[in-house]
Amino acid sequence: MKFETKVWHPNVSSQTGAICLDTLSTAWSPVLTIKSALLSLQSLLxxxxxxxxxxxxxxxxxxxxxxxxxxxxxxxxxxxAGAPKKQVAEGSGGATDASIREQERKAKETEERDALAAYDGYNKELVDRFCSMGFDIDRVVAAFKHVGIDRNNGADYELEAEYVGDVTAYLLGED
Known part of the structure; x- marks a missing residue:
């Protein structure tokens, strides 16, 4: 019996139907039952x-x-695969191309807003100068707070050498 169903799934080849599931190949064991194989397949899908x-x-x-x-x-x-063709109204969770684009735009805006929130009001370029040395944003912001760096309403400015040294010392754990 030949079973041909195309599946749009990252772990199943849309061309050959090959399934990327280790318990069906390299991790197979005689103790595995058909039930466990089907549960693994269901979980993967x-x-x-x-x-x-x-x-x-x-x-x-x-x-x-x-x-x-x-x-x-x-x-x-x-x-x-013969799934039902029922049309779902947009308000009931259905997606149109326009609504998908709008959701992607909103998601991007939210992601950008969340990324800027990590800077806690400090200028992004000012913080990123320390991040370019290998420190993460949260650690740099914590160092700025510890040292008492002015947020300057989010504007960029050059830190005095003394403050740069204090921030660097904190980041290196010397404070």
Whole structure:
């Protein structure tokens, strides 16, 4: 019996149907039952592993454009696996191209706002000068607070040499 169903999933090849599941190949053991194999397969299909893909194109879409991934997966499920074609109203959770773009724009704005929040009101360029030396943002901001660096309303300015030394000493654990 031949079973042909196309799946849009990072761990299943959309061309060959090969499944990236170690318990079906290298980690197989005689103690594994059909039930355990099916549970492993169900787990893999419900929780994709895009960092260990069978299909790089699908994995990249899942990582970079999750809403688009979801739309294509739904489309493939309808076209190739006989999933019901019920139309879902936009207000009920359905996604259109426009709503996907809007969600991506909002997500990007939120990500940018959250990234700036990590600077805690300090100028990004000022903090990044220390980050370029290998220190992370949180540690640099903590050093600025410890030393008493002025936020200067978020404006960039040159720190006096004494303050640079104090911040560096704190970052290096010498304070």
């Amino acid at each position: 419900s929780t994709p592993e895009p960092k260990d893909p069978q299909d790089a194109e699908v994995a990249n879409m899942l990582l970079r454009k999750p809403k688009e991934f979801e739309r294509v997966a739904r489309e493939w499920a309808i076209n190739y």
